[in-house]
Amino acid sequence: MELEEGKERFIEAWGALGSSWGVTRTMAQIHALLLVSNTPKSSDDVMEELQISRGNVNTNMRMLVDWGLAYKKLIPGERKEFFIGEKDMSKVIKSIVIARKKRELEPMLRLLDELTGVEGKDAEAEDFRNVVKDLKLYSHKADSALDALVKVDSNWFFSTLLSMIK
Amino acid sequence: MELEEGKERFIEAWGALGSSWGVTRTMAQIHALLLVSNTPKSSDDVMEELQISRGNVNTNMRMLVDWGLAYKKLIPGERKEFFIGEKDMSKVIKSIVIARKKRELEPMLRLLDELTGVEGKDAEAEDFRNVVKDLKLYSHKADSALDALVKVDSNWFFSTLLSMIK
DNA sequence: CCATACTTTCAGTAAATACTGAAAGCGGGG
């Protein structure tokens, strides 16, 4: 396969994958483009290569920087801003985990805490409290596990995990 | 908090959470409704309680059954089909993991395998192959870890994981 | 302190996604 074709296919696939990870298609495609580029890219470069509008590039680029998936790179003598992608996959994974945890798991935990206090002594209320309690247990475990995941070196994490389970 | 209010809030929140887990809002809401009900529900029950159309209930209910998040429950003397929700959270988590893995991770692995073979001897091609290689490594690790997760008892999994990391 | 080169914002619009409801399909009972 030719390099150019490979890059295109990668950008497309990373975009599709991203959209099921809470990263919009375009955001993931920009990230993919940065991943497969060994030189920094300006907004104009990205606009041209992915055929998207300036506003779209700007918004998604800022999101990528927010998430820690890309960095601004100032080039001496240039007034434009340039960007490079985070290529360390363990960092990429960590960034995504952190963002999703904040967005999804934490609000859930807050709700579950409130729901523990539903009133009622009948079987129905009892059942409800049990579902909530169980869910809370798993959510807290998941929360702690994810915290741990982002703290430790991912390489170590996965290999230990595997040897433990096999 | 009253039981009814608790149920409503739970259904709403579970719906919102679901949508960021590849489960549509309605599918997750139906699942939530089944979770907090101690009696089986028919399509008509769900239509009424969630104020959604018959077609919508039918489609999403079948998806829930596909995913292993709900089961058909035949009630003697009734011609309607009734459904109950999977309340074992470890099973719920496993089901979701399996579905997403199939949908997301596996296509990615196939693509990455193809992309390993891009041609070119220059630095650019070399860099590209490295990104792909690295990503492939993590993807395979994640794949194995998820396989392991669905095989073992989740309770054991999480607690061992935690004690290992702490 | 203006001109210029770039970045940001956001109202309007396009695209993707999910839902409705009516019609067709299906199967058991009479």
Next chain:
DNA sequence: CCCCGCTTTCAGTATTTACTGAAAGTATGG
């Protein structure tokens, strides 16, 4: 073997979500 109660399907429509592009904002150099 056909009626009835229920389930499934799917074209049309609504809703949500993402993108565009032009105008406003900002900073730098002269």
